[in-house]
Amino acid sequence: MIIEPKTRGFICTTSHPVGCGTQVQKQIDYVRDSGAIKGPQNVLVIGASTGYGLASRITASFGCGAKTIGVFFEKAASGKRTASAGWYNTAAFEKAAREAGYYAASVNGDAFSDEIKQQTIDLIKQDMGQVDLIIYSLATPRRTDPKTGTTYSSALKTVGAPYTNKSVDPLAGKITEVSIEPGTQEEIDNTVKVMGGEDWVLWVEALQAAGALADGVKTVAYSYIGPKITYPMYREGTIGKAKDHLEATAHELTKKLANVKGQAFVSVNKAVVTQSSAAIPIVPLYISILFKVMKEKNLHEGCIEQIYRLCKERLYANDSVPTDEKGLIRIDDWEMRDDVQAAVAEIWPQVTDSNLNDITDLMGYRHDFYNLFGFDVEGIDYQQDVNQEVEIDSLRETIA
Ligand code: NAD
Helix, strand or coil: CCCCCCEECCEECCCCHHHHHHHHHHHHHHHHHHCCCCCCCEEEEECCCCHHHHHHHHHHHHHHCCEEEEEECCCCCECCECCCHHHHHHHHHHHHHHHCCCCEEEEECCCCCHHHHHHHHHHHHHHCCCEEEEEECCCCCEEECCCCCCEEECCCCECCCCEEEEEEECCCCEEEEEEECECCHHHHHHHHHHHCCHHHHHHHHHHHHCCCEEEEEEEEEEECCCCHHHCCCCCCCHHHHHHHHHHHHHHHHHHHCHHHCCEEEEEECCCCCCCCHHHCCCHHHHHHHHHHHHHHCCCCCCHHHHHHHHHHHHHCCCCCCCCCCCCCEECCCCCCCHHHHHHHHHHHHHCCCCCHHHHCCHHHHHHHHHHHCCCCCCCCCCCCCCCCCCCCHHHHHHHC
């Protein structure tokens, strides 16, 4: 069928298999061109189908030559409904990995559940024995606690006082004003339940109990800090409380991993366009300005450039991993440079509907947004009929 983008709010409800495949191939090419990394050999990526998790899987496989198992929650095509982008991304990734001789297997389901953890561990035991790197890259608005069956929803709200600032509707190209209300204590607690470190601990404990952790294993979860302008609704808001919890969890996990000389880290990554960041108010305008500034300074990076640098220059550069005084890996270093932030702060108050396309990189934001779903990809004829039914090789084999 002919597949066109259908947007609703900040999501696109259709995805293009050929476009997603091309985007994955571009990331693979980037890693191959950048050179091999002496890194992990058996890698589990939780949240492996889009954004930072997908880039982690591609880097592990094509940069380090590692076997990878990816866990994610994606939808196959059904009738006239296309599959989700992460489904098409994974199909393309697995195909390319296998063609290049790299083992790749996937588990599709709720990573928060005991069943999916067990299924993943069984696969690790069968095909890898043990893992030496676990990437934890889930982003989701909901989590069902496997012990109680209670489902928690996260909130994107402030803590304490309301906050009003400008934002952008990136697809309409309009500046808007948003007011974010403070979350209740229950909303803060629920956000920590969903996006904090509790589930990361459950994964590591389950792997440890199964003897699936190699000596010297590393585990890394991703976080964000960003500029003061987004603090009230991000870093100091409900989601920030969850990230505080995630960061504290890294220290706790390193202690738990002492018997295998393992280490847990949180890596603070830069702001990029992903399905998750598109949902956060104010952030799309910040990213549009940031991209303008970083592109002009030749510092621009997307997920793949960030994760390649994370592996090569932080995680596997030396015997010890460089961190800041809080123990955080900072791969947001270029975003947070004083000259970059000063330039963003200068542009921010000047932005209006009429100069949006001149003084920000809204076009770049929009391009990246459509790219997430396989649209607006150079060289693809979107009038061409494509088959929306695409299989992920390893899932077909598991079912067979
Ligand atoms: P994303 O939306 O692109 O990816 C989320 C992944 O989680 C997908 O693979 C999805 O399938 C998976 N997932 C969601 N719910 C699941 C479930 N119940 N079971 C199994 N898999 C599930 O998100 P992203 O932006 O790459 O975010 C990943 C991490 O990086 C988050 O911790 C985020 O806070 C962090 N981060 C993001 C940015 C940014 O600008 N996007 C910046 C810094 C840090």
